[in-house]
Amino acid sequence: MDEREESQRPEDVAIAEERDDFPLETELDEDDRLKPDFVRDVIGLAEAGEGEAARERIGRLHPADIADLFELARSDERPMLAAVLGDMLSADVLAEMNDYVREELIDLLAPEQVAELASELDTDDAVAIIEDMEADEQQAVLEAMQPEDRAAIEDALSFPEESAGRLMQRDLVAVPEHVTVGDVIDRLREDADLTSDFWEIFVVDPMHRPVGSCQLSWILRTPRDIAISDVMRREQTLIPVDMDQEEVALRFQKYALISAAVVDKAGRLVGMITVDDIVHIIQEEAGEDILRLSGAGDGDINEPxxxxxxxxxxxxxxxxxxxxxxxxxxxxxxxxxxxxxxxxxxxxxxxxxxxxxxxxxxxxxxxxxxxxxxxxxxxxxxxxxxxxxxxxxxxxxxxxxxxxxxxxxxxxxxxxxxxxxxxxxxxxxxxxxxxxxxxxxxxxxxxxxxxxxxxxxxxxxxxxxxxxxxxxxxxxxxx
Missing domain, CATH: 1.10.357.20 (SLC41 divalent cation transporters, integral membrane domain)
Structure with missing residues (x-):
């Protein structure tokens, strides 16, 4: 066995062998789209009752590609695919899915299942799943959720559609301005309830109004005894909670933002918006204007x-x-x-x-x-x-x-x-x-x-x- 073979861990070898069975290049074309042959093979396996083989093929895909698989399938084939996937039809897959296709699948799930999936998502993605449901179905899903998750989604639904309040995430990290860098690091390590996905920390005053922000890289490179107020950037772009999402996207583009604080009418910090959400908004708004010029409605090929x-x-x-x-x-x-x-x-x-x-x-x-x-x-x-x-x-x-x-x-x-x-x-x-x-x-x-x-x-x-x-x-x- 040569040096390279000795350095390989057993689990790495197993993964490599598994990938040799279904090389990724047989699933996606040069534009990262699912190949027609792959789509037909998976649907054929599902129709033939070979659910385990279909799950094995599908399980190698990214959630966004699984969402694409459902969109490429015919409407009458989607319930069958959902049944084959079972618990592999995760919250991340639903979040990446076309609105019309997602509505079809949500109708197949019990309120308790929808509530469980929504609870696994960021608030903005959960709202995207729930907001278009019928009022009675929406209420059933909310009642099946944990009180904390339910309160966050009900609060988001109280804001106008396509506003910053619907778009923002409630999970963020905010610290008072009198703490030190060491205090912040200790809290990030010890508080298990903090969100794990963020790029910057917001610094707030006693009234919970943002007074600055601090990137994680600055905290990591600063001595522990330095006050966070001496590290933070006081100039920040604040997003009003009722601002239209198109205007929010323009601010992100103009000021090259990665994330931004969302404030209520009293100026208090209530959430944040990240650039990954804005990418979707920019694409959505650009396409919407073109379609409106032509009078083509939503212009979605999955629209009824x-x-x-x-x-x-x-x-x-x-x-x-x-x-x-x-x-x-x-x-x-x-x-x-x-x-x-x-x-x-x-x-x-x-x-x-x-x-x-x-x-x-x-x-x-x-x-x-x-x-x-x-x-x-x-x-x-x-x-x-x-x-x-x-x-x-x-x-x-x-x-x-x-x-x-x-x-x-x-x-x-x-x-x-x-x-x-x-x-x-x-x-x-x-x-x-x-x-x-x-x-x-x-x-x-x-x-x-x-x-x-x-x-x-x-x-x-x-x-x-x-x-x-x-x-x-x-x-x-x-x-």
Whole structure:
């Protein structure tokens, strides 16, 4: 036996042999996604009644990958997988799971089982599991929990949805400012009830208001007799308990925070938020704004068909109403279109290019509003910027479209008309794309929800009006 073999512990060899049976690379692809073959194999084992073999394969996965397995399975296969997993369907797996899939599985569990799973999680993750349950089911789960856990979750549920109060963790380490570094270290070692996952310690005054924070690395590198108040950082970013989670995420991003204290209206420390929670929020909020712009509802492939249909059809009906405005304008010029069929062929070009220009500006503006880059201080500068860009784009597209039209139809006047219409419509699209979301934001409405409807209506209507109106004014045709 060589030196390397002698250094291996028996348990390491056993683990290595176990991994040789099911090498991890056979389960995940290069993007760390479960391979289709692996998913089919596990489901096949479960369907064949080979539960132990399926558990052995699944048991090698990270909780997040087990959650992915449930999401990739069909809805009718998930109860079977849950039965096969048994106690392997842990709280960590539920916490990583898609909301709709998790709701399906929660419905299969007794309130006592849900309560036990929720008790194993941080408060924010437990709230995420319980908050969407029906009122009677939620109450049954809360009654099955230990009084301390129940009180923490009920307190979290008292805050608005998507607020810092729902997002924060109650388990943290707070010490008074008069203690020494040695006192803090001794408490961390001796108090078995303290949370084990934290990056910094919060220092509080006698009223339990945070006066500073201290990273663990500073404590470890500081002599024991130094006062914690001499080590702590007094400048800190405090998060109000009722702050919207999107604003919380922006603060974490702006100030490069790892964790932050959450305070109530009296300024007392009530919890903390960590960056691992914020990563999910940033992803969720970014996707939410994009989906709202398109009217696709939650946009979740696991969302029930009925809910998806309801969300999308409302949007399409609203679009139908705004489209009637554009069709009415076209109807006013029906006689002119009959006299010159080329107008009908060119109308979609004017409206389509204008709509794309408006969508570009709208996307930039909504993102800037979401990121707090666009405020009262620079609104007018942003409007002038988009007007300038719109004029430059309009002139370029007008030159190309006008020249092509004049040559194709052998009609320079028609080319000039469509070129002028392009400039007008792209300019209007640029102004509408920035002004409409700004106006909705000032009215305390979500600019991502309704902006695209109004921008589309504006670009279509103004495009048809400009093109057909200029055609009449130029003498190409008459009403």
């Amino acid at each position: 068909i009925r809910e998806t249909y309801t969300a999308r059809v409302r949007w399409l009906i609203a679009n139908l109403g705004t489209a009637l405005v554009a069709s009415t304008i076209v109807g006013l010029f029906g006689g002119a279109i009959e006299q010159m069929v080329a107008l009908a062929a060119l109308m979609p070009i004017v409206a389509g290019v204008g709509g794309n220009a408006g969508t570009q500006t709208l996307a930039v503006t909504v993102r800037a509003l979401a990121m707090n880059q666009l405020t009262d201080s620079n609104s007018w500068r942003a409007i002038w910027r988009e007007m300038t860009i719109a004029l430059l784009n309009g002139a370029t597209i007008a030159l190309v479209a006008g020249t092509a039209t004049a040559l194709w139809f052998a009609n320079p006047t028609l080319g000039a008309v469509i070129g002028a219409a392009m400039i007008v419509n792209i300019f209007v699209a640029g102004v509408a794309g920035v002004a409409i979301p700004l106006l909705l934001d000032r009215l305390d409405q979500d600019p991502a929800v309704a902006s695209s409807i109004f921008v589309t209506m504006t670009t279509d209507s103004m495009g048809f009006l400009a093109f057909l109106g200029l055609a009449v004014l130029s003498g190409l045709t008459t009403l």
